[in-house]
Amino acid sequence: MQSEPKRPNSYRKGPDESGHFGPYGGRFVAETLMPLILEVEKAYLEARDDIKFWVEFDKYAKHYIGRPSPLYHAEKATQHFGGAQIYFKRDELNHTGAHKINHCIGQILVAKRMGKTRIIAETGAGQHGVATATVCALFDLPCTIFMGETDVQRQAPNVFRMKLLGAEVRSVTSGAGTLKDAMNEAMRDWVSNVHDTYYLIGTVAGPHPFPMMVRDFQSVIGKEVREQFADRYGGLPDTLVACIGGGSNALGLFHPFLDDPDVKLIGVEAGGHGVASGEHAASLTGGTPGILHGMSSYFLQDEHGQIKDAHSISAGLDYPGIGPEHAWLFDHKRVEYVSVTDEEALDAFQLCAKLEGIIPALEPAHAFAHVAKIAGSLPSDHHIVMNLCGRGDKDIFTVADKLGVKL
Amino acid sequence: MKRLAKTFESLRSQKRKALITFVMGGDPDVGTSLSILKALPSCGADIIEIGMPFSDPMADGPVIQLAGERALAGGCTIAKIFDMVVAFRKENSSTPIVLMGYANPVYRYGVDKFAHDCADFGVDGVIVVDLPPEEDQIVREALGNQFVDMIRLIAPTTDEARLQTILDGASGFLYYVSIAGITGAAKANLDSVRAHAALIREKTDLPLAVGFGIKTPNDAQEMSAFGDAVVVGSSIVEKIAQLREKSDRLGQDAPEMAAVLDHIRALSGALKASA
Incomplete structure (x- = not known):
């Protein structure tokens, strides 16, 4: 742990251009993913400045999310x-x-702008998985949800919901079979399918720009x-x-x-x-x-x-x-x-x-x-x-x- | 001259391609792992890559994931890997050693201490999978201060602009990840590797290693045409995985070890045959 950091003029300006919040954040991913992550960032920054993007977001926020x-x-x-x-x-x-649906709508609109044709996501309890499967059904995109084996067993109703919504649920057996392992496996899938796939991360975590983007939507x-x-x-x-x-x-x-x-x-x-x-x-x-x-x-x-x-x-x-x-x-x-x-x-x-x-x-x-x-x-x-x-x-x-x- | 540069120079003069063998440090146990390390050069490994096990190896396929789990279950740590390097260096002062792993254990060990220990104990290069050029400055500078090379990765997704960024801070050699995927995946398309390698060659004189998806002597021979070295990992680790079924702390002369070492000899033989 470090000594008390200097108070910034504003707490709302982060992250910096390289995706850092002070010493945190950043893009700690394999080189294979870097170009794609830069592409997501570019697509999101363009969307963020595009009034039409927000008109569409607001439309779904109001009439679909409620x-x-x-x-x-x-x-x-x-x-x-x-x-x-x-x-x-x-x-x-x-x-x-x-609340997961808020960033799912936002991210699927970004994925559409990028021309991505397949969505993957990780889920723990299944709430983010259900929300992702929901927007994939709505936007007619195939979707694979990675879920730890342990969670698949303890969250059977949500697994069934995701399947009803048309998602493929992939049970992850590596590690302890929980959320972090599901996230590892989603990253592995992404690195193997960089050209057509968008990874719809379920929280304000992961490499830049995801923490910023999910925060903005939420x-x-x-x-x-x-x-x-x-x-x-x-x-x-x-x-x-x-x-x-x-x-x-x-x-x-x-x-x-x-x-x-x-x-x-x-x-x-x-x-x-x-x-x-x-x-x-x-x-x-x-x-x-x-x-x-x-x-x-x-x-x-x-x-x-x-x-x-x-x-x-x-x-x-x-x-x-x-x-x-x-x-x-x-x-x-x-x-x-x-x-x-x-x-x-x-x-x-x-x-x-x-x-x-x-x-x-x-x-x-x-x-x-x-x-x-x-x-x-x-x-x-x-x-x-x-x-x-x-x-x-x-x-x-x-x-x-x-x-x-x-x- | 640094060991890595010397090795590549000597191989170039013999018109030979380097065989880089990856093994997970401490797999299946620290004793057996050290026996394997010691045996590798005489079986034809020109450069040894030692994996530093991590609980969450996001760029690795199942074979290397399991190797990491075995190593961690056996109590392997970065400190123990340095102990192995010290023991190895008592017998071998010429074969370069490259450590490969993920950022978190290195940061936890302490970046400066890690760099010092690499230099003190005879590690020549370091690959940190999840430190792209945008994030590798701290580790790269610490290693550079100790004259240890930070080996950078290039991927099929790397475009020309990024390639320049990568080359600007690269040293030792370049590691071309031949497939957009994880370790142990299917072999890359040869035309794609040829095209990317040619582009890289145009821009740099640093030695080029090609890795990912290279499993058999035949794969090694084919891929060696595009660079100065090939990296073989999962297919070696798969053979090491079978040792575990037998017994712990095997010596290099143990009969069970033959399957591992014969595989290395075959890989090396294939590269020498194409020289």
């Missing part, structure tokens, strides 16, 4: 904790049930929150809370607020059995800087630089790394990163269902668990917005199993 998602004042939760006002950004109401979340909050309550919220695996929903919420110093930003990592236990997925609070999957960032690794397997009850947070922009924001202390254990998330999952009639995904249940910790001690004029980034239908089997209920 944006803007509501900003909901969770009054019962607020009452229950007896402190700060709690609001949910309802991205679980999106088509396919999570920033729709934070932009809407700014507007919705100002319209209804005036001003800005005081605290934003979001869960973090790779970090896409959190960065989507945080990014438009990074230069508002009065807005406190809290990222909640998956603490698994507790960071001290060594069995967790908290790359920032329990990891160290390293290089993997095309980027320099924080990873769970041993003293020899071998990557360790992550552990989380939530398959969507079960990744031993984190997007490079988060690594940079962590070093700058612009975002506070905390962790929540499996058990706390499981309690929050049930509490949210009972209090608000919303079954959250296990991922945002981590965020809610942290809200539960802080809300009571804050004054009633303090406003917390939490990203409810996915719905929990996919998790009922996992939760039932943990609670000893046979379905």
